[in-house]
Amino acid sequence: MNRRDFILASLAGSFMPFLSSAAYKRKWKLCYTTLGTPSWGWQEIIDKAVLYNYKGVEVRGVQDQINILDSPYFKGTAWKESKRIADDAGIEVVNLNTSAHLHEHDKVKRQKNIDEVKGYIDLAEKMDSSFVRVFPDKFPEGYTKEATVNLMKQTLQELGEYAKGSGVKVLLDAHGALVRSADIDEVLKVQNPKVTGLIWDFFNMHYQTGESPSEMMKVLKNYVSFVQLKDGHLSNKEKHDYTLMGDGEVPYKEILMLLDTMNYKGFVSFEWEKRWHPELADPDVALPAFSKLILNS
Secondary structure (H helix, E strand, O other), X not given: OOHHHHHHHHHOHHHHHHOOHHHHHOOOEEEEEHHHOOOOOHHHHHHHHHHOOOOEEEEOOEOOEOOHHHOOOOOOOOHHHHHHHHHHHOOEEEEEEEEEEOOOOOHHHHHHHHHHHHHHHHHHHHHOOOEEEEEOOOOOXXXXXXXXXXXXXXXXXXXXXXXXXXXXXXXXXXXXXXXXHHHHHHHHOOOOOOOEEEEEEHHHHHHHHOOOHHHHHHHHOOOEEEEEEOEEOOOOOOOOOEEOOOOOOOOHHHHHHHHHHOOOOOEEEEOOOXXXXXXXXXXXXXXXXXXXXXXXX
């Protein structure tokens, strides 16, 4: 019995409804971000990925440490054991999420962000992870939008150059002020597609822009390397009112149809932001609900 079968046998118990063999025949490869599991250690993160029909994990902090370069699970040579645990379970560590942003004009702060990403790229290469995530956050006061967009272009290009030969892509997350398709295109059209790409997060984009999935993909389809899904009430502009997948207003079936049309073969990641919103349902509720819904869509 291999480790994956052992985990399924030992943990399944009352969760058997989520473990239908049909689910493994679906074409969608699912992963989830550890934003949704802030209290879980690495072993539990991997074991529950197996249990709930996920093929990978997207790492955005583990337990008390958001920067995994300082995490006891990854610091120094500790990554070797974490990689072994994931490999033995057949779970891919798909994407390492930094806290580094691209909009910082201050030279010292900008360099600090760049150094952090380079450290993540080095770790991703060792972990056989495909992606490292970076994000824009805002268009700072005192600078024109054009100046900040140009800075984002330059910073992403520098990081892409560093990633060459590593097998790692640096992905721009649609986030903060950079959520309009045209603005994202402006940053990405000058990048090397072999080492840079886009995380498509419909919720983050539509919440501010009102763009439909098809409008977004007309502009961005050639950049999409990774997809994040979450649900909520998009009409509530006072706060991010998240729901379990299928209970909100995100047109997830339309998104999946678009991905199918694009012949997208990458991961679909469940972004359950419990780390930032502790009032959300526990991951043992949210994770199986998401995989059951998407794998049977």
